[in-house]
Amino acid sequence: MATLDIKQLYKRYGKNGPNTLEDINISIESGEFLILVGPSGCGKSTLMNMIAGLEEITAGDICIDSKVVNDVDPKDRDIAMVFQSYALYPNMTVRGNIEFALKIQKMDKPERDKEITRVAQLLQIEHLLNRKPSQLSGGQQQRVSMGRALARQPKIYLFDEPLSNLDAKLRVEMRHEIKKLHQRLGTTIVYVTHDQIEAMTLADRIAVMKDGQLLQLGSPAEIYNDPADMFVAGFMGSPAMNFLHCSVEQSDQGLVGSLVCDQQQSHQIPLPERLAKYAGKSVVVGIRPEQITHVNPYKQDKALVTTLNLKLGVLEPTGPDTIALVTLNDKEISCRLDPDKPAVMGENLDLMFDMSSAVFFDPNSEQRIR
Amino acid sequence: MATLDIKQLYKRYGKNGPNTLEDINISIESGEFLILVGPSGCGKSTLMNMIAGLEEITAGDICIDSKVVNDVDPKDRDIAMVFQSYALYPNMTVRGNIEFALKIQKMDKPERDKEITRVAQLLQIEHLLNRKPSQLSGGQQQRVSMGRALARQPKIYLFDEPLSNLDAKLRVEMRHEIKKLHQRLGTTIVYVTHDQIEAMTLADRIAVMKDGQLLQLGSPAEIYNDPADMFVAGFMGSPAMNFLHCSVEQSDQGLVGSLVCDQQQSHQIPLPERLAKYAGKSVVVGIRPEQITHVNPYKQDKALVTTLNLKLGVLEPTGPDTIALVTLNDKEISCRLDPDKPAVMGENLDLMFDMSSAVFFDPNSEQRIR
Amino acid sequence: MTKFSPGRLFIYFILILFCAIYLMPLLVMLLTSFKTLPDIRGGNLLSLPEVWVFEAWFKAWGSACTGVTCEGVKGYFWNSFKMAIPAVFISTLIGALNGYVIAHWRFKGSNLFFALMLFGCFIPFQVILLPMAATLGKFGLANTTTGLVFVHVVYGLVFTTLFFRNFYVSVPGELVKAAKLDGAGFFTIFFKIMLPISKPIIMVCIIWQFTQIWNDFLFGVVYSGSDSQPITVALNNLVNTSTGVKEYNVDMAAAIIAALPTLFVYVVAGKYFVRGLTAGSVKG
Amino acid sequence: MFNTLQKWLPKIILSPSIFLVTVCIYGYVAWTGYLSLTHSRFLPNFKWAGLLQYQKLMENDRWVTSCINLLIFGVLFIIISIILGTLLAIFLDQNIRQEGAIRTIYLYPMALSFIVTGTAWKWILNPGLGLEKMMHDWGWTSFEFNWLVSNDMSVYTLVIAAVWQSSGFVMAMFLAGLRGIDSSIVKAAQIDGASMPTIYWKIILPCLRPVFFSAVIITSHIAIKSFDLVTALTSGGPGYSSDLPALFMYTHAFTRGQMGLGAASAMMMLGGVLAILVPYLYSELRNREQ
Amino acid sequence: GEVEVLHWWTSGGEAKSVGVLKEMLEAQGHSWKDFAVAGGGGESAMTVLKTRAISGNPPAAAQIKGHDIQEWADLGFLSNLNDVAKAEKWDEVVPAVVTNVMKFNGDYVAVPVNVHRVNWLWANPAVFEKAGAKIPTTMDEFFVSAEKLKAAGIIPLAHGGQAWQDATVFEAVALDILGSEDYNKAFVMHDDAVLSSDKMVEVFTVFKKMSNYIDSDSPGRDWNIATSMVINGQAGMQIMGDWAKGEFVAAGKVPGKDFVCLPAPGTDGQFTFNIDSFAMFELSKSDNVTAQKALAKTILTPEFQEVFNLNKGSIPVRTDMDMSKFDSCALDSMATFKASNQSGDLVPSMAHGLATTGYVQGAIYDVVTNFFNDPDGDPKETVVKLARVVRAAK
């Protein structure tokens, strides 16, 4: 349990390289669960490594419990980390890998064994304890890497995509275990993931990064429902939010945006009044696939909900849902349909647009219009 | 483009080890897209390696285009593979890595350059072409590994979790690219993934493996909607299918199963008539979270749909949905709720159970009851 | 960047201390080489020369007797190069190939062969002098540079194979696998993937082989021809005299001169002791 | 056709070496073995002598001394050079300024022929000329270092000189090994709270097992074949108290014209090596198998 | 034709003398291929010779000493030089003791080059003067003087503790105590009775006593370092062959003034000889054979003998030479050589391989050096051991 403050942090690899991290400021409370997300190569692992003390700081400070630790040795920071690349000790068995840190802490043998058993059970690797890392499958290696961190009780956990190579079922289980662990120990956790569900369900706060910069920091709901800009909006959520460029017009029913489906029919969607000042101009409408669905009688009567009859493009059944693509204003828009209700490609279907949850962006600055 | 037949394939690591693969029989048509799924450590990578000719075959045959290739050198099989562990050439730049195979094929320099540019653009790694693998982020390494395979046009592609370390957005893009690639070239593809969406959207057929055995082989819809046994049913889908043990009773409304919520109220759910022979016995009801939802007027009147008033447990907002946990028959059941409709933990809510899509299993054999 | 913490100071201290210890004999040799003979006979071996004279160096280089000719060691350098360069090159290459096969293309018996080979490095070279002489004689290679190169290759092979095999077992097998799938054959993988990541071990190997071959006296004297004697034979002739006058200053100078090419190799090789040649190649 | 060539390539590549090793090592060993059973003296002859030479050898005091010496010398030399080489390599691996220069200093003893450095060492170790005298001159009169001229200690001076000569190379081997270690493993260990010494001891050195293997083979090879060293430094003296088998073998086979005896001693040496080496080799190669 | 000559004369003076031989040969229209291999009194050269012989590629001439000549001849490698010998009348100008070594079954197979006297005592008169001691001529005097020197803080006997130096001193003592006849019996005939006699015990006892007058740092010391100890007055004397003279001369010392050469204590009139010689190998090419014969002839010419021996410190093998250019030590040596040849006091050096085969010599070396360096060495036991090893090595 510790606070972690990152202040004006810069990182540059090599002397003349570009800034890999630029002016990162994050203040993490004791016991907080922070999730880092961002496109591949945006600097998440670099940031983690710097928190751990494994990469040199180009500029700025990292403070643990309000003490600047820039010059503190990694081993003295009391941090446990799961590496993206696993970094298992190739010369040791799985048991040895997990035991290593405990031995260094001079934990007694019986206690150590208990701890190893516990962790191994949790990660379902009991039967692998005597294997060498080279004899494990990818997911098994990843779990050992997890085990190495979980056996310890440090001040801060750093998890760098710890579940990426696990199957969905195991991932759900692990996610629950991590949640429980966090609730039980209240350790501060920084966690990198590309999994939407993990990010939404585990995080106290999510930090969205891009190109070494911090774009938004907020609760999962904030990030999801109230994104600061188009990038964040488009990045969180899968399938991603749909962006429709349309011009705002004043009509009898209030503000509307006009859409063209498949270059044939023209439709209009209601827009909230706060866009009044954009009348005559163009905005980007951000609407998530789950807001474009079959007509749902319950919602139909809500304000800003409209039903359009559109021609379906490609259908992608994903199991629980079927994602249908519709071309609007020359862009493919994904809608989420119920797989139980038959729909065919090319067919015209009534789709309900719930514009009440839609968000709007300035097409030039890509910033939210609030 | 080639057919790939795997016949009675066995694999054992070491002399006296257990069977890592056991009697695998898969016949893959030319141009088919086969996805392998299964829990971590079940033998997927091993199978891929054997197809590529990188692991020795303990018993059985692998045939490409109906010719047994057990003894054919990997380099003569004309297969491209993305390794789960990347296996980039550390001494070469990204460009060198991608170029390597092309050089071996004696492709001309201008053509090679064109190909590299194409692949690099596709994978968004143009700016990294002159870096060494050690200077890349995890996701970038994975993309280089992809690039190495995609630059070639082999008879068979093998992808071993090629997108696991990419962010959701990029993953969607890559998924589409792979799909397009497949449609354009019609190359036979074997693909390992833990991503439900990838599996469902990409595959012509999905092979579900467990402990080195092939459990079910079928189209995505078959695997999802018509699983052969409890394992397959529970494995595909996220959140996973709910399993309720309940005894089948004959009542006025036909067959019903009784449920107890939170040890207080008793409820009954309708069961299909084909379970008649299980009357008085117990069955496992498999019902997916998306079949337990808010009351939906459209469905409410369907046969086998019932509404129960249940007490909500933990709520997990995932963004597009909120997963609510309900305790039924001492088991936590997840239901998928609309995040727009407010629900609070502890509250009693009407939940609609759509038993028409539910599946049933024998509690002893865990096999489907059809 | 590198701060001088107590730990680092200690490391520097140890490193420098050992430098001093290692350098002591060289210091003695250098001092001696600048002394006159009476100075050597009379003085303390670590005392500075009474007068610094460079004559010994010139003599060692150009006019000391190594037989009936008294032209110093300079003429022998070429002989040594003619023998050492091909021998080092060939044995390193074969060793690398052998190591590569034994580590990554195992076949039944390859390990057994490796074990047998290793055992071979323990046979005393004196044992093979005569049978090898007979063999070379049969093939008409007796007392030729080719024969000498052959002998050095044969007995160097064992060590180069050992070095490379033990290096290559640590290289992830995935790399070879990936290359195989990319369509690379045996040699392509070797030259394009393995050799480029073997820099440090190639250097170790060259350091070892070059030193062994350059400094070898036994094979050099026994299998060389009278006009192709390597520098060690000259050095030996210059230094070793049973009943003649010993000129220690010339001996020392000659020894240092004879070692210059080897030292040069060490300095050059140093550049290739680079870090992390397999880093970032495979996950896990 | 081409396919089969590829398949055979590894074997083809190895076969010249196999051939050379078979003939030039095992063939010659067999020849020597045969010689050891003959009356060969000045030059090889083939008069059968049975085990006579071995019997003579076992009765020879000098042989026994040299074997014991080898044991002392070998064990000390191998252990010290490996430890020292490893330590120096580790220290040198800490981003040291002037690494190149220091590395060359550690290596240079290898470059110098022992024919001459032997003389320098002889002076340094000689109580009347070298260290002891120097210390006395500097005022430390109780300093005593007379191993070179002492019957019991002379073999240890061999160890000193041999370590001086070879530890640099061991250092180079380990340095090359260290440079190949994946830095992410070190990072993981740092995070696990391990101090640098622990990391080296528990993680890095075990990863360098193959290097260690090379080092053991190389140093034991040097130990067993130490010949120039002894000739130059002590010539086996005082008396023959610092004699080593290699010198014994050479002296008898070539200088004294007792080729049969020399051959027998060579065979005994090989036998000894075999007895010690085979278990190590076996365990090492087995280990890698898995 | 061409002759390839294997020798181990590489130090300045020696090499120059061999150079003269080369020139003389070249003046006769032959060419000289030099194959010099120094080290350990020819040990390395012998190794080379053996391998070359085995590979079927022996040199035309090789520097081979003493008994080894017989061995090589016995194996049939050497060519017959009787025609040259007859033409040059070797039998007349060279003493029989020497020619016997050069002959195998009565045929000349080798050519002698020079004669070294081994039993010399080199002393620094200034040191003796300072200590008030007399330069000894007998064993008893030796110990008296040694005691005085020691008392004066001077190392009495400069010695290098190497097996061959030990043996050199040992054979000097043995020659004194056993006398020439028993010396021959012991070291040439390997007479068991003499080897295990009480006299032999005395030899060892005296030998051991000498070690008290040697400094403790002697083991491993090169002979010339020992010599320089005499030169610079650290030590009083040294027992060493006449090659030691070269060191004195090189240091700018004058014989008779700065240093003196005397027979080793008690061996006045006796002469332990060490002969260097070239053996000629059987060759196939006839013009090379011509050159080889020319070489053999040239070696024994007075011109070469003079030049060579002046450089080397030894004396010519020809007894009919003009010795005017030689110094006092050499003249003394020559005189003793001739005299002892008559009196039977001319004995072969055991330490230098003239007396016996390599294996017996080696066995004796081992016993002698081990005894000398073993503080607890017991003369009686050692004598028994000596007899045993010699018997075993025979």
Ligand SMILES: Nc1ncnc2c1ncn2[C@@H]1O[C@H](COP(=O)(O)OP(=O)(O)OP(=O)(O)O)[C@@H](O)[C@H]1O
């Ligand atoms: N070299 C080996 N020696 C022994 N067992 C091994 C070896 N490699 C893999 N295994 C075992 O074989 C089984 C299958 O491994 P494989 O890598 O095929 O799994 P996988 O299905 O790819 O798993 P993941 O999804 O975790 O990558 C695993 O249980 C693993 O531990």
Ligand SMILES: Nc1ncnc2c1ncn2[C@@H]1O[C@H](COP(=O)(O)OP(=O)(O)OP(=O)(O)O)[C@@H](O)[C@H]1O
């Ligand atoms: N050693 C290095 N030298 C130079 N550039 C580097 C180095 N390591 C990483 N980079 C670059 O820094 C950027 C950030 O890398 P980092 O590993 O932090 O990304 P990431 O956010 O973890 O990405 P991913 O999700 O793909 O793992 C990347 O563009 C990468 O190419």
Ligand SMILES: [Mg+2]
């Ligand atoms: Mg990363």
Ligand SMILES: [Mg+2]
């Ligand atoms: Mg796998």
